[in-house]
Amino acid sequence: MHLKNPIRTKWTVIGLIISLCIPTMAMGKEPAGSSSSTNQIMNLVESSEAMSIPNAHNLLSIPMSVPQEQSLLTGKGHILESNKSQNRFEQNAVQFVSNMEASNYKQALKLSSQALKKSISEQWLEIYWTTLKQQLQPQAGSFIGFGGVEVKESNRVHTNVEVELQFEKATVPFTLRLDKNKKVDDFLLNTSMGPVASDPVYSNRNSFTEKDVVIGKGDFALPGTLSIPKGEGPFPAVVLVQGSGASDKDETAYALKPFRDLAHGLASKGIAVLRYNKRTFEHTVKTTADQNHTVDKETTDDAILATRLLEKEAKIDDVQIYILGHSQGGMMVPQMINQDKRQNIAGAIIMGGPARTIQDVVLDQFEYLLSIGQITPEDYEFFTAQFEMLNDPDFSGENPPEEFQLGQAMFWDSINDIEAAEMAKEQNEPLLIIQGERDYQVVSDIEIPIWKEELSHRDNVEYRLYQKLNHFFTEGEGDISTPFEYLSPANIPEYVINDIAEWVKSKPDKSE
Structure with a gap:
């Protein structure tokens, strides 16, 4: 991917702030229109490596690439037409995202696995898809449609299909994980970027x-x-x-x-x-x-x-x-x-x-990052206040403080005393x-x-x-x-x- 330096820098620093932590969001069963449900899904959309940033502190930028040619777009308008030569995994992945873009969430849900259906609903999908585009728009521009589709990897659990989300200024890969029945079992924004280290010289693949x-x-x-x-x-x-x-x-x-x-x-x-x-x-x-x-x-x-x-x-x-x-x-x-x-x-x-404890370690991280100018005093105060809540002996995952915004409270309750x-x-x-x-x-x-x-x-x-x-x-x-x-x-x-x-x-x- 090609990133503008300010975007890349901001995403990298914030993404690493809490790299010891996993503040995932508990997307419960609230009514679809509730602000709580919306904010929780926004945190999932904004997250990278499952690190969700509270909506009030929209710090995390999604890494994105600028398409070299608009001709990369396929299909007409916003809907990607499935090529007959595509295999069934690709076809179902394309149909899933196309249904969401067409607001046909009922059909999208029909393409989901039984395991995924336990976790999401039509209303959930509507909020997720709408929020995803809203959160990417400030940097990527308006959503245009879908680009290429490709099976990127198959393992013994999932076949991973990547569908390119095309915006005015950027292309964002979206990965759908399909099960053996070719049903969508999970999905996530692909936030990989740049070159990675090659196999080390001490690796003897013949051994x-x-x-x-x-x-x-x-x-x-x-x-x-x-x-x-x-x-x-x-x-x-x-x-x-x-x-x-x-x-x-x-x-x-x-x-x-x-x-x-x-x-x-x-x-x-x-x-x-x-x-x-x-x-x-x-x-x-x-x-x-x-x-x-x-x-x-x-x-x-x-x-x-x-x-x-x-x-x-x-x-x-x-x-x-x-x-x-x-x-x-x-x-x-x-x-x-x-x-x-x-x-x-x-x-x-x-x-x-x-x-x-993990919160004590992370609090030290915040102090160091503030000292080298990688987070603002406002961000430092917000995150330290959040993590300090975990040191309260009365903190409860079942009944967390209303101001707690680090994600799944039950997770934190399970780890904060270790x-x-x-x-x-x-x-x-x-x-x-x-x-x-x-x-x-x-x-x-x-x-x-x-x-x-x-x-x-x-x-x-x-x-x-x-x-x-x-x-x-x-x-x-x-x-x-x-x-x-x-x-x-x-x-x-x-x-x-x-x-x-x-x-x-x-x-x-x-x-x-």
Whole structure:
């Protein structure tokens, strides 16, 4: 995509402000015309990586591309005519968006899966589609119609069809996820942009194979990839668990693909790796529509299901299954261990994971971003006031304060008391805690001393600090990183891969 610099800068900075967080919106069952319902859907439209910005603070710009030629438009007027040569997935995707543009929401709903119908209604679709165009209009101009349509990817859960939304000044890709019955099961605006890092040089694709897998089943099944070293095995295995936001299996963050780097790097060194699309990425609408969405639904439950899948793999050593959690995923590692009823998690790597509560960490982020001029004092005051509500012992997800605007209150209620280091005190599974010293999102000088103090009585916890690395474990210059580093394609350095591989291969035993 080609972005005007002011738009790109604004979107990037605000999008990174709360990158540890997942303030998704609970789009409940309010009447379609209510301001609450409208504002909730507006937050979904404005969101990027499932980070919703309150309507009163319309800070997040949707990344967009300027079409080079208006001849890219197809169809007549606003309605895209389906080409007979298109496959059924493309045809149904085209018909779905065409029905919405024609205000035929009843027919659009008929093209939806049973799972999606549990979450949305005709009125919901009307508000969503109207709001989407309204929110894009200030920067993209008036909606013109639809451009190209293409199947972008097929996995074992969804076939993803991209339909171009054509505005006067921009083209915005819109992704529809269709199930095996060719019904629309979910959808989202595609906010990817710019070049991304290529496969790292230490990736030896001749030394491992990859196969598609499915984590879980039912309405929230997740597509994943299992990278397996060549040879007889059995091999130790690592499950990769993303941080906050709507992350794909590579944990793609702007120009970075850290989980791709980890998977290919570790598989090249004889360690199997399982990675998968996060629930908030693969099932965006259904997740945001769940008024009872919690951090366990988003992170913990799926990670444990991933370990169950590995137990059944012939080439995997089922007593050597490890979790690697990054950022919020690292913070949730002790919760995963607590809820692993079969106790098959042999140990874990916590990668840039907070020791404190998430709101305390994010409040520090706001203070830093204000100090370098990346948010305004007004925005700082708004967001700090919002996050400070979570520190109120009387905060209730079922009955949040009227002024609370960070999205699904039940989610925040499920996560705001989690203190990972405190939780890990009574556990026995070996830990490797790794941290970039230039990380501004999870500050090593604050978090590592807490980890060490809380776990000082344990002899099976190791630490690695990396002087040049930021939150996504890519190198940079200066004492502390900035959000803009994530726009530069880079790989996780091989020395990080080596440290993780060495720790896993040492086969640390669970403490008695």
